[in-house]
Amino acid sequence: MHSDMLEAAAASLSAAQAGDGAERATVLIGYGAADELTRFATDPRWSVHVPGHPVEVRDAVRRAVEQGVRTYVHLSGESNAEPHGLKEGFELVREGLGGVVLAVGATLDPVLRATEGFDLAVLYAATVRPFDEVALRTAVLAADHADVILVEPGLSGLSAQQVARTLIHVPHRLLALGHSDSLDEAGLARAVRDFLR
Known part of the structure; x- marks a missing residue:
């Protein structure tokens, strides 16, 4: 486990206990358990954050307490080099026209390295529920290929249903990859290359 991620979670939870919205908010922190992430991601009563950097952990907890909502924050054993996703919704990290990659949490840095040289737009998501349909649809419609x-x-395909629902009126193809696929950067690059037209 990336100790900076755990330290950020502990510090932000301690600070949140003194906040005004602390009585209304429910914030759960989990790490590494794909089944736990799946359980909360499929429950519409919860917002789900998958931060990829310690700064994003603190931001997710702060927002949850301010908004007084049920929030699950999933920590992984990795961290991106730089924080992203500090605004609501998905963030466009790299522009491209050949398709769209949606990288969640700490997968961003490996995705950026693995897709270097591909003409792909890369979106980053630190929050997966609620799912930012507008950002995904906008990026897909701007690309040459859906x-x-x-x-x-x-797990692979955890957000596949959200993608399908977002693009229900847009003929598209989807490649869903997850931690369970055990892909290193070279394997990820091969999977992307094989998938693209």
């Missing part, structure tokens, strides 16, 4: 590659730290 090809979507979903890379998540949990």
